[in-house]
Amino acid sequence: MLADGAMLLLGFGLASYVYLGNPFDERLWPAAQLLLPLFWTIALLNRTYSVPALVAGNFGLQRAMAALGLAVLALIVLLFLTRSSLSLSRAGSLLGLGASSLLIVWARVNLQPYVRRLVGPRAENLLLIDDGGPPIDAANALRINAQLAGIVPSVEDPHALDRIAQVIRNMDRVVVSCPPERRQVWALVLKGGQMRGEIVDNEVDTLGIIGTSRADGISSLVVSAGPLGLRARATKRIFDLALTVPALLVLGIPMLVIAALIHFQDGGPALFLQRRVGRNNQFFWIYKFRSMRVAASDSLGKQSTRRDDDRITPLGAFLRKTSIDELPQLLNVLKGEMSLVGPRPHALASQAGNRLFYEIDSRYAHRHALKPGLTGLAQIRGLRGATEQEDDLTQRLQADLEYQAGWSILRDLGIIFKTLRVLVHDRAY
Template identity: 40%
Template sequence: MVRLRLYALCLAGDMAGLFGAFLAANYFVLGALWGEPGKPHGLIMFAMVAPLYALLAVQGGAYGINTLGRLRRGIFRALLALAQAAMLMLLIVYLGKMAEQLSRLTFVAGLVAGGVMLALVRVAVARLGDRLLGDVPLLTAVIMDGVTIDTGPHMAVLHADAAGLHPHRHDADMAARLAAAVGMAERVIVACPLERMSDWSAALKSLSARGEIVVPELLRFAPARIDEFDGQPTIIVAGGPLQFRDRLVKRLFDLIVAGVATILLLPLLMAAALAVKLTSPGPIIFRQPRIGKDARPFSIYKFRSMRSEASDSKAAKLTTRDDDRVTRVGAFLRQTSIDELPQIFNVLKGDMSIVGPRPHAAAARAGDSLYWEVDARYWERHCIKPGMTGLAQVRGHRGSTDDHQDLIDRLQSDLEYVSDWSVWRDLRIIFATLGVLVHHKAY
């Protein structure tokens, strides 16, 4: 009940904040709190935006548990709902031919001020929630019935025998005991032996909370989810780390960064190409097959840094320090990472991303073993596009892979990036890359 009141308070605060934001926009843009005579611009905009925002915010989870426990996510969802409401309002204004009747500057100012107010409301409600519910409300109840599992610090842990919970008794008394034991929890997790899972499955169905049963046997398939095909339950063991919207955002990010980089770096690209051409015979660009997204091969582009006759197109032998195959200009290009710059065109083609796991050659080895022979998780890094730079590179895991640990260190970072991607992380990695362009392992 307290959480419901907080959610209602958050919604009311959002409405008050948007109302005040558009009134303030009226005052600062038009010089009058209520707008021009006969043209209450801010009030009309608020009346159009507010109901659209409320509907989209509720639908988008801006008033869920994230408001209390995950402040930044709650603010992001509120701002996303406001942006969507603004787009819908613009569509309505356009179709209704009302654009000339409204002040564009008032609209923009109201939206900016409204976004600030939405964030402030969530900060205030989150602090109030901390006072009333504690740092994290107990929304998860864990019932241990003969099986012990590790739990977090903010969970209600129940032992079935101590609480008098006997799932094989499918009667009213058992249902009442279970409801009283879990209280207002929104998620109930049961750890029990395999033979009691069906009894607990029946018992949990009487609750309005989401009921789950720990199945240790599924760990071999983790991370996994449940779905169905033609009425039969299935285990989803792979689905890609990025949703369709995330893939679109990442692709747009790649095109913008690669396009700007191509323009800014054009003089450097031309100078490097000229240096390669004038100092050794052979092609300027070196192409080599690499493993890309979905483990599909593609040709990676680099400035040629080795003598043409000594180039290793299959990467059967990794480059070593003071490698006699590398030309004098090539050594400089490799030490400064300039030899990697043509991969901007791989990004524009769609073979690569600006940020992602670095692409490997199929014949590359760690010690005497092929990469996928070292760690069974190796192929998980290929569920997204490879990158010009990556988390492993900014952490210093680059150069030759002389032993298994060299690959494992890179793989750990690659899998961390794959499972926790965001545009902001890509930006941080790009800026961090600037500090490791010249590196003692770049040879």
């Protein structure tokens, strides 16, 4: 914190000396004096000085830069509202802000190795107490065997409580592994300490528990909260419509021409409809331009398309190669059944190797927490085409779950731009 403040003042001092000839010129130095307390206040509020900032240099650096930017905006508003008579140099202020930013980055990069040596990779005191429960381990943690250390949890024995207090003193976090019958007494003991107390329960992993809830008289384990909140879902929907409606207006006539060519080719329907799994594991009908002979169309998706597949028509081969066959799915997006970006929807009978998708990995249904998309993280990584081996499915599943865990509207935009580079793909058949 002191280093950040020193670098901010030094940056403005250097700018004032270079631009105005005096490191404490009244046309620039007051801006630094006003900016410093604003910066420190915002930095304290946005966790620039926190445990995560100690162990992750990039985290602290990003928060510091955000705090500096907000402090500048706050200073501008403050000067405007107070109708300040200060005559500040605009060019000098910009130069000082740039110099301060660079110096803060330089100082933090050079301080980080010292900080890591001082606080360690964890930056907290973690104590693991083994009292006969499931085995536990954690890097850079202290370990105690309760039996060997003579630790007996008992809220009725002041001497036993004192012994435990001596052991957990100065700990930030205490994790106890014990049999189920001793969990309640350990919980009572830990509640009397000034630290975070935890008790190991393997069901946390088995059920995928993400928290607990006490509401409406119901105490429960939270196992699902949905990857996106209401605001995020609304933002994603507005984004989809903002791109889909203009795209349909521009591509409407070309799509009608393609539909006519498909129909005139063999007299069959232009669109191919197939039931697929969408959000919340609900079925929906996906639209595609028909690329196979009518008699060979696979409505259940039992057989993945192969290279040089004899079921595909000559026009269909071109449509699939260029991904044009997917354009009708813009209608699915318009209807709200799909999104522009998300996990690709699979047919019910899709297989990898000789097993159905949902038989391969128990996490498969998790990918349906979001609307399926025209494109996704897996697609821009080249994970498309036939799923000949089970690993083909697990790689795509991992990418889909990664997308869910780190969604942002900017990431959606980036995936769309990257999709343009892989529309024509050697695995698009």
